[in-house]
Amino acid sequence: MSSAAPDRRDDGHSSAAVASSRTHSAQAEFQQQLERAAGSDATVLFTGESGSGKTRAAAALHGLGARRGGPFVGVHLGSLTPSLIESELFGHVRGAFTDAVRDRTGAFRRAQGGTLVLDDVDLLPLELQVKLLRTVQERVVEPVGSEAAEPIDVRLCATTNADLRQLVRSGRFREDLYFRLAVVVVHVPPLRARPDELPELVTGAVQRRAARAKVAPRTLTPAALERLAAHPWPGNVRELENALERVCALGPAGRPIEASEFDFLTEGLVGEERRIAREAIASGVSSADLEVAMIEEALEQQRGNVSAAARAVGLTRRALEYRLERAQKEEQDQVDRSAARRAARDEGGADASDSNPADGA
Numbered sequence: 395m396s397s398a399a400p401d402r403r404d405d406g407h408s409s410a411a412v413a414s415s416r417t418h419s420a421q422a423e424f425q426q427q428l429e430r431a432a433g434s435d436a437t438v439l440f441t442g443e444s445g446s447g448k449t450r451a452a453a454a455l456h457g458l459g460a461r462r463g464g465p466f467v468g469v470h471l472g473s474l475t476p477s478l479i480e481s482e483l484f485g486h487v488r489g490a491f492t493d494a495v496r497d498r499t500g501a502f503r504r505a506q507g508g509t510l511v512l513d514d515v516d517l518l519p520l521e522l523q524v525k526l527l528r529t530v531q532e533r534v535v536e537p538v539g540s541e542a543a544e545p546i547d548v549r550l551c552a553t554t555n556a557d558l559r560q561l562v563r564s565g566r567f568r569e570d571l572y573f574r575l576a577v578v579v580v581h582v583p584p585l586r587a588r589p590d591e592l593p594e595l596v597t598g599a600v601q602r603r604a605a606r607a608k609v610a611p612r613t614l615t616p617a618a619l620e621r622l623a624a625h626p627w628p629g630n631v632r633e634l635e636n637a638l639e640r641v642c643a644l645g646p647a648g649r650p651i652e653a654s655e656f657d658f659l660t661e662g663l664v665g666e667e668r669r670i671a672r673e674a675i676a677s678g679v680s681s682a683d684l685e686v687a688m689i690e691e692a693l694e695q696q697r698g699n700v701s702a703a704a705r706a707v708g709l710t711r712r713a714l715e716y717r718l719e720r721a722q723k724e725e726q727d728q729v730d731r732s733a734a735r736r737a738a739r740d741e742g743g744a745d746a747s748d749s750n751p752a753d754g755a
């Protein structure tokens with residue numbers, strides 16, 4: 395992680411130069427990590443912000459590795475209820491529950507010989523974390539309602555945009571499972587940390603969209619591209635794709651896209667969010683606060699309509715609700731910890747060694 399002080403501009407280096415070298419290293423490091431991981435069969439945890447391309451990176455890993463001839467199966471945990479997750483991952487036998495009218499092959503079995511990616515693994519309920527751990531450790535899968543364990547030969551990958559170690563500390567994610575999943579960690583940098591890729595991503599997205607709509611692709615004026623390069627992209631590549639889709643759908647096919655057509659990007663960002671976004675860009679690190687701020691803002695703009703807010707930030711409804719709940723719980727935990735520390739201090743009298751400034755006053 396970079397420790398460059400981005401605000402210091404009196405050292406002879408422009409902030410743009412600092413940002414550019416950091417950018418280059420983020421991109422190069424990602425590529426290196428991916429290629430190194432593809433050379434082994436180890437379980438890989440992809441970390442990075444929402445929409446940054448973690449699932450895509452997992453697919454690239456599969457394509458580079460020895461299992462590329464086998465299936466690539468992805469399960470998006472954020473779009474499934476807990477009971478469906480179990481069935482989807484492990485399968486079930488007929489009669490296992492009321493709706494189980496026939497046997498179902500789970501994702502582990504479907505990925506036999508290939509790669510299975512668990513998207514948003516932080517959303518896996520605790521009771522299923524136990525079952526996943528057993529599956530990974532013993533390399534066998536037990537469909538719901540069956541006693542028979544079936545051997546599996548699958549490379550497992552998981553993605554998350556949460557801080558799993560923090561979830562382990564707060565008891566929401568099993569530590570033993572965390573270590574099983576994070577054998578190799580590949581961090582996918584946020585889009586704002588790799589502006590060099592922007593022109594290629596834009597061209598690709600615009601051309602794909604034009605081919606789908608059977609129209610001539612629009613091109614971007616240099617000013618429009620500059621506008622995109624200046625945006626913090628809290629929703630990363632997914633947000634970029636949505637923005638281009640919108641502009642291409644609204645404007646006449648073939649006419650160059652002007653910078654002003656992207657005004658809507660910043661209209662959504664208000665006061666506090668802008669500040670967080672700017673800090674996130676300046677420090678070059680991802681910010682969970684940024685995502686929560688975006689969610690809260692989207693909810694406000696959509697007058698509390700959760701489905702509409704989820705669509706606006708590119709999350710499923712369940713994933714949005716889960717992230718909000720988690721942020722609220724974390725906030726509450728922090729308040730509780732502060733209160734406990736204060737109580738302990740009051741009880742033990744003024745203790746000069748307890749000087750944790752994180753308490754706030």
Ligand SMILES: Nc1ncnc2c1ncn2[C@@H]1O[C@H](COP(=O)(O)OP(=O)(O)OP(=O)(O)O)[C@@H](O)[C@H]1O
Nearest residue numbers: 443444445446447448449450451513553555631632
């Ligand atoms: N390098 C890339 N080139 C082209 N498209 C990309 C690239 N990276 C990501 N995308 C596109 O951006 C979208 C989001 O990517 P992806 O689903 O892999 O992100 P993610 O980090 O897994 O998201 P989430 O956190 O929501 O699970 C997809 O439509 C994907 O095809």
